[in-house]
Every structure is written in structure tokens, then in C-alpha cells.
Amino acid sequence: MDLHLKRKIAVVTGGGSGIGFAIAKQLAAEGAVVVVTARRQDALDKAVAAIGGSTVGFAADVGQAASLKALYVQVRERFGRIDVLIANAGGGVHAPLGQITEDQMDQQFSTNVKGVVLTIQEALPLLGAGSSVVIVGSSASMDPGPTMSIYGGTKAAIRNMVRSWVAELKGSGIRINLLSPGPTNTESLRTAFGEHAEEGLAFLRDKSPLGRIGEPEEIASAVAFLASDAASYINGVELFADGGASQT
Ligand SMILES: NC(=O)c1ccc[n+]([C@@H]2O[C@H](COP(=O)([O-])OP(=O)(O)OC[C@H]3O[C@@H](n4cnc5c(N)ncnc54)[C@H](OP(=O)(O)O)[C@@H]3O)[C@@H](O)[C@H]2O)c1
Numbered sequence: 326m327d328l329h330l331k332r333k334i335a336v337v338t339g340g341g342s343g344i345g346f347a348i349a350k351q352l353a354a355e356g357a358v359v360v361v362t363a364r365r366q367d368a369l370d371k372a373v374a375a376i377g378g379s380t381v382g383f384a385a386d387v388g389q390a391a392s393l394k395a396l397y398v399q400v401r402e403r404f405g406r407i408d409v410l411i412a413n414a415g416g417g418v419h420a421p422l423g424q425i426t427e428d429q430m431d432q433q434f435s436t437n438v439k440g441v442v443l444t445i446q447e448a449l450p451l452l453g454a455g456s457s458v459v460i461v462g463s464s465a466s467m468d469p470g471p472t473m474s475i476y477g478g479t480k481a482a483i484r485n486m487v488r489s490w491v492a493e494l495k496g497s498g499i500r501i502n503l504l505s506p507g508p509t510n511t512e513s514l515r516t517a518f519g520e521h522a523e524e525g526l527a528f529l530r531d532k533s534p535l536g537r538i539g540e541p542e543e544i545a546s547a548v549a550f551l552a553s554d555a556a557s558y559i560n561g562v563e564l565f566a567d568g569g570a571s572q573t
Contacts, residue, residue, distance in 0.1 A: 328553035331356030334404045335552070336396075339414030339443055341368035343511035344374075344461060347541035348548050353378050355549060357409060360400055361472050362387075367518055387414045387440030393447040400451060405450040409552045412444040413461040417476030419435045419517055430475055437479035442486070447499070448480035454498025457552045460487065461544075462563060466569035480505070484563050491561035504548045507567020508538040535568035 335352045339345035341363030353359045353376050361376070362385040363369050369382040381403070386397040418429045441460055451455060452458070462480045469477025481501070488499050504535040508514055508529040518525035529538050547566040550556055565571055 326467055326555055327470075328355050328549055328555055330409070330553055333357045333362070333408035334400075334406055335409035335411065336360045336362065336400060336407050336448070337411040337413055338362050338385070338440075339461075340382075340411075341365060341372045343513055344506065344509055344541045344544050345411070345413040346372050347545040348461075349380065350376050351542070351549050352409065352411075352552070353380050353544035355553075358404065362396060363414065381543070385544050387412075387444050389408065390433040390443050390447065390495075393482065395445050397451060398445055405451075406453060406456075407448055408456050410448050410452065410456070410458045411461065411548060411552065412441045412458065414444070415463075416480075416513055417463070417473060418519060419472040419519075420475070422474065426474060433479050434476050437476070438482050441483050445490070446526065452497075455554075456499050457556070458499065458501040459548050459551045460501070460503045461548065462503040464504075464507040464565055464567040465503050466505055466563065468571035487550060487561055487563075500556070502538050502551045502559055502561065503563040504544065504551055504557070505563050505565050505567070505571075506531070506539060507565070507570045509544055510540050512537055514538070524559045529570075532573075533568045533570040534573060537568065539566060539568060 335350040335357040337345050349359045349361045359380045361382045364386050366384050372382050373382040383396050386392040387403035411501035465473050466480035466484045476551040515522045
């Protein structure tokens with residue numbers, strides 16, 4: 326299927342590693358001009374070099390409006406518009422009720438909620454009819470499981486905001502959807518389990534109807550579909566790419 330992404334201008338937040346990197350790579354392979362962002366310049370430089378083509382990297386922190394404004398000034402000067410915006414930057418920390426800290430809550434809400442709101446809101450002047458926003462959510466929005474209540478709460482919050490945003494953007498021609506991955510084979514997933522990584526991964530594999538966790542490329546291809554004109558009548562949905570684990 327031709328996703329018609331050639332020469333589209335795409336911005337991917339958190340594109341320096343993991344799922345965001347795979348999304349940036351896939352969009353570039355489909356012919357899009359990709360702007361990759363993350364906070365760490367070294368990881369960003371490596372990602373841009375690995376993706377190649379006309380990919381560019383700009384450091385930005387999605388938790389700070391001023392940082393995003395500076396990013397979008399550069400995008401406007403260089404490209405004039407955004408056709409595809411992927412709000413991917415985010416992450417989670419395991420902690421059961423009784424051990425949840427203020428720092429964990431501030432950090433997760435700052436990146437996963439405030440960061441997504443600001444990423445989209447600050448980009449609005451650059452988004453026009455036919456443009457597409459894809460937020461990388463998580464199957465934790467409906468199935469957080471133990472120790473992921475705050476993370477699941479951040480992802481559920483964004484899912485509900487999208488219901489309001491599609492109504493507010495009526496007539497603009499801008500589509501907003503969520504692609505919610507299940508457990509995906511990234512360094513951050515293993516790090517999140519700490520010393521219990523093997524047990525944690527075995528639990529997730531066992532829970533999945535497909536008997537495995539996902540690969541970043543499998544998330545990227547679903548994101549590329551939602552971002553593309555092949556999904557031109559899809560708006561306001563949360564599409565799960567989790568092997569069916571959250572539906573059982
Ligand atoms: N891996 C999974 O199993 C899984 C499952 C469901 C959903 N997800 C979601 O998928 C997305 C990507 O996760 P991942 O596993 O690929 O994580 P990852 O490998 O840790 O990548 C996260 C990326 O986001 C960037 N980032 C983090 N905070 C940022 C901030 N404040 N401003 C700008 N960039 C920031 C990181 O770079 P810097 O540190 O350099 O900023 C990095 O490039 C997240 O939204 C996550 O919630 C992941």
C-alpha cells in the first residue's frame with residue numbers, strides 16, 4: 326500500500342531511541358522529510374545519522390513550552406508547515422500504591438500529559454487541512470496492571486482529551502488519533518523492570534494472545550498508517566497494537 330507520505334513534513338518527538346526512532350525511520354523510508362526531536366543531543370545525532378536521507382534533529386524538551394516554541398520556529402523557517410506530527414515522547418515508572426512518589430507523578434504527568442498537550446497546541450499554527458497527528462499512547466490507558474497506575478492514568482487522560490480535541494478541531498481538516506502499543510521491545514521497557522526484567526518480560530509474553538511482546542517496527546508501521554492518507558477517514562480513535570493483550 327502506498328501511504329503517500331513522499332515529501333510530507335513529519336515531526337517525531339522522542340525520536341532519539343526506541344519506538345520514536347523506529348517511527349522516524351519508517352516515515353523517512355516512506356519518503357517523508359523527518360524532523361526528530363529529543364532532549365539528548367548525542368542520541369539525536371546518532372538517530373539522525375542512522376536514519377539518513379533528509380532527516381534533521383532539533384533538541385527539544387516537550388515538558389517546556391518555550392523549548393517547543395523554539396523547535397517550531399525552526400521547523401517553520403526551514404519547512405513552513407507540518408503534515409504529520411507524532412507525539413511520542415513519554416515514559417513510565419513502576420510503583421505500587423503506597424510507594425508512589427511526588428517526583429514520579431510530576432515527571433510522568435509532565436512528559437506524558439503536559440508534554441503531549443504542548444506538542445500539539447504549539448504546533449497548531451503549522452498544521453493545516455489534511456495534516457495528521459498521531460499520539461503514541463499505551464495499552465495501559467485501559468489495562469495498566471499492577472504498579473502502573475500513574476502511567477496508565479497519564480495515557481487515559483490523553484485518550485480522553487482527544488475526544489474533546491477532535492470536536493474542537495471540527496472543520497479544520499486536521500485528524501488526531503492515538504496508537505497505543507502494548508509492551509514493546511525497547512531498552513526503556515527492560516530498564517523499567519529493573520532487576521526483575523526477565524520475570525517481567527516472561528509475565529508480559531505469557532499474558533499476550535500472540536505469546537510475545539511487540540517490536541518497535543510493528544508499532545511504527547501502525548503509526549505510519551494512521552498518519553497517512555490511507556487513514557483519511559479515521560479520526561479520534563485509539564488503535565491498539567498490543568497483540569490483543571489488553572482485550573483479554
Ligand atoms: N516500550 C514499551 O513497551 C511501550 C509500551 C507502550 C507505550 N509506550 C510509549 O511509547 C513511547 C516511546 O517509548 P519507548 O519505549 O520508545 O521509550 P524510550 O526508548 O525511552 O524513548 C523515549 C524517547 O523520548 C524522549 N523523551 C523523553 N522525555 C522527553 C521529553 N521531556 N522531551 C523530549 N523528548 C523526551 C527520549 O529522549 P531524551 O531522553 O533524550 O529526551 C527518547 O528519545 C512513550 O510514549 C511510551 O509511553 C512504550
